[in-house]
Amino acid sequence: MTSDVDGDTTELSRPARRQAEIAAYVVEHGSVSANDLVEAFGVSVMTVHRDLDELERQGVVRKYRGGVSAQPTSVFESNVAYRLNTAQTEKAAIARHARAMIEPGMSVMLDDSTSALALIDLFEDITPLTVATNFLPAITKLAALRDITLLALGGIYSATHDSFGGMPCAEAVEALHTDLLFCSVSAVSPTHAFHQEEEIVLVKRAMLRAAKTKVLLVDHAKLQRTALHRLAPLTDFDVVVVDEKTPKDLIQPLRDHGATVEVAKL
Amino acid sequence: MTSDVDGDTTELSRPARRQAEIAAYVVEHGSVSANDLVEAFGVSVMTVHRDLDELERQGVVRKYRGGVSAQPTSVFESNVAYRLNTAQTEKAAIARHARAMIEPGMSVMLDDSTSALALIDLFEDITPLTVATNFLPAITKLAALRDITLLALGGIYSATHDSFGGMPCAEAVEALHTDLLFCSVSAVSPTHAFHQEEEIVLVKRAMLRAAKTKVLLVDHAKLQRTALHRLAPLTDFDVVVVDEKTPKDLIQPLRDHGATVEVAKL
DNA sequence: TGTTCTTACCGTCTTCTGCTGTTATGTTAT
DNA sequence: ATAACATAACAGCAGAAGACGGTAAGAACA
Numbered sequence: 001m002t003s004d005v006d007g008d009t010t011e012l013s014r015p016a017r018r019q020a021e022i023a024a025y026v027v028e029h030g031s032v033s034a035n036d037l038v039e040a041f042g043v044s045v046m047t048v049h050r051d052l053d054e055l056e057r058q059g060v061v062r063k064y065r066g067g068v069s070a071q072p073t074s075v076f077e078s079n080v081a082y083r084l085n086t087a088q089t090e091k092a093a094i095a096r097h098a099r100a101m102i103e104p105g106m107s108v109m110l111d112d113s114t115s116a117l118a119l120i121d122l123f124e125d126i127t128p129l130t131v132a133t134n135f136l137p138a139i140t141k142l143a144a145l146r147d148i149t150l151l152a153l154g155g156i157y158s159a160t161h162d163s164f165g166g167m168p169c170a171e172a173v174e175a176l177h178t179d180l181l182f183c184s185v186s187a188v189s190p191t192h193a194f195h196q197e198e199e200i201v202l203v204k205r206a207m208l209r210a211a212k213t214k215v216l217l218v219d220h221a222k223l224q225r226t227a228l229h230r231l232a233p234l235t236d237f238d239v240v241v242v243d244e245k246t247p248k249d250l251i252q253p254l255r256d257h258g259a260t261v262e263v264a265k266l
Numbered sequence: 267m268t269s270d271v272d273g274d275t276t277e278l279s280r281p282a283r284r285q286a287e288i289a290a291y292v293v294e295h296g297s298v299s300a301n302d303l304v305e306a307f308g309v310s311v312m313t314v315h316r317d318l319d320e321l322e323r324q325g326v327v328r329k330y331r332g333g334v335s336a337q338p339t340s341v342f343e344s345n346v347a348y349r350l351n352t353a354q355t356e357k358a359a360i361a362r363h364a365r366a367m368i369e370p371g372m373s374v375m376l377d378d379s380t381s382a383l384a385l386i387d388l389f390e391d392i393t394p395l396t397v398a399t400n401f402l403p404a405i406t407k408l409a410a411l412r413d414i415t416l417l418a419l420g421g422i423y424s425a426t427h428d429s430f431g432g433m434p435c436a437e438a439v440e441a442l443h444t445d446l447l448f449c450s451v452s453a454v455s456p457t458h459a460f461h462q463e464e465e466i467v468l469v470k471r472a473m474l475r476a477a478k479t480k481v482l483l484v485d486h487a488k489l490q491r492t493a494l495h496r497l498a499p500l501t502d503f504d505v506v507v508v509d510e511k512t513p514k515d516l517i518q519p520l521r522d523h524g525a526t527v528e529v530a531k532l
Numbered sequence: 533t534g535t536t537c538t539t540a541c542c543g544t545c546t547t548c549t550g551c552t553g554t555t556a557t558g559t560t561a562t
Numbered sequence: 563a564t565a566a567c568a569t570a571a572c573a574g575c576a577g578a579a580g581a582c583g584g585t586a587a588g589a590a591c592a
Binding site for chain 1 (some may be wrong): 323400402405407408409413415416417418419420421422423425428430434435437438442493
Binding site (some may be wrong): 046063090 | 536537538539548554
């Protein structure tokens, strides 16, 4: 669990980073007091409380009098701040690889994945483009771009993912059909893609039905994890993109089971 | 046209304000050169170009080599930046009045109106609350609040309104039914509410069908305007809220035709 | 009631975004 | 070909937002 946080420490505001670290700390220790955190992170009690409030708002920890306790690991792992911290250079490489699949005029669907964010930065040259997404940071970014038709997929806001979901979102997805889907999950086995949360699975399944070409974006950390809900067999995806750091012996099994795997060059 | 811009000059970033002023200038003169604007506003050519690019992105002006020309007045009037400039104190008063209608636990729908933005600032004390809206600035604001269930109404992004619309949005609305709707329009006659753009009308009509109690928020400027599309008779609204600056002789006709009009105290 | 933990408020500080002009390069007309 | 106009890249600046800690008031627990 404490393993693969190969954090580039940049790219995230100081408080956000500290919050992610606090979250990790809490998850590791199960439950700690505010004062413990004061010592561990060298900030004032006030700041600790503010951080914990924010983490609680995101659903990552539960506050009670005298301390905080961790929520199930699942929600921590799908916490946005945490994910943003992880494997940024790999994600950039994956994004560049994905970009090559897009042609001007296409319609593209993005889910609430941090790789998608990196991908958006590469959109400026591929206009015109139609992009549909349920991920709030992505929506904000896209709204500022010209020559991009932005189709926001609404739904119930989740602070943990900073995205929209639930039935309303699934319905919005079902009304569409895009050329491409770029999608991410929290865990990948040799045969299937998995995700922690049921409501998210609901939306992602809908997205899979609503796109012609489906691309799964996977950084190497995902291949060594598991998660509760089976989302879909890997053969449902037309392409699975992994980063270069992925060990060869983890890639081969996917291919053996019929998946088309491409490796993104750094 | 140049009349009622009783601008409080505060509350809007300098460039945004200047852009709104440039837009007004262009609309008034029909078509001007970049250099004209440099003189008129005392900024560099570069800045003028940047402003014009932004205005073009919003669909308010058209750039061609050697200058810019205005788009039809309608789109200028429904331009967000312009609307944000107008009658802010009145809008705050209207928002306070509207706030009093909301009780904790209710579900509220907001359209893409600047008055709605003011209203959100007053939400913190009325939690829990469920809020549905298609207005991007509103969505961003609400996402940061706790104890608020945010239901984003997706759809096709319009840079002019900074909101989502079109059929996907209308469908999302139709799947809901809220206790309250706060809604705004671009023009109000003694008998009807009007709006410039057809797609917007589509969404607002859907919203009217999807709420139990419907409230129309109107600042006094709207009462002296007209617009192309008839949205709905005023009697479709349970309450029409106007600000205190509204001349009495403009209010009376509404009441004579059966509307329930309330005046928001400053 | 006393103690501990939490929250609210306030002033200061820093950090950061993003606006701006300048210079240099590209593009279109005449 | 040359002049007018438009874009791109760069870097400095300013204003604003937000982070932080301290103190004091409040709430929970014992």
